[in-house]
Amino acid sequence: MTTPSSAEPAVWRTLLRAQVLISRRLQALLLAEHDLALGSYEVLRHLGESPNGKLRMNDLADRVLLSRSGLTRLVDRMQREGLVARASCASDARGLFAVLTPAGRARLDAATPTYQQAVREYLLSRLDQDDLEQFGVILDKLADEPACVP
Secondary structure, three states, X not given: OOOOOOHHHHHHHHHHHHHHHHHHHHHHHHHHHHOOOHHHHHHHHHHHHOHHHXXXXXXXXXXXXXXXXXXXXXXXXXXXXXXXXXXXXXXXXXXXXXEEXXXXXXXXXXXXXXXXXXXXXXXXXXOOHHHHHHHHHHHHHHOOOOOXXX
């Protein structure tokens, strides 16, 4: 095992700090303007991008990076608010879908411009085109899927 350079811990801490700061800002803005937590927005976004506005709960948990139980609690709250519904899976009696409701679609549609503008302000506007391309390459190395930076 190699000894980390002095830069490695600093880079790691900076990455964590940037992620937390951006997430906190997004959370505060979405709550203030749309009464919608960031985690709830992510659930709505993934459902909104899926065919028929529904995803299996297991798949949704993977996409929003929550445990199965964590997603269940979040979907319970969102279901009480009328943003999502649950539907059983015809091919698997144990399987459940989370389904975007019309109220959930309306909340997603209202919050998306706010979310997109905040991402531009808090992250993308701080990088020039070369930075964006380089950042995309770096993220591709770190993630399981391409960052899709133009």
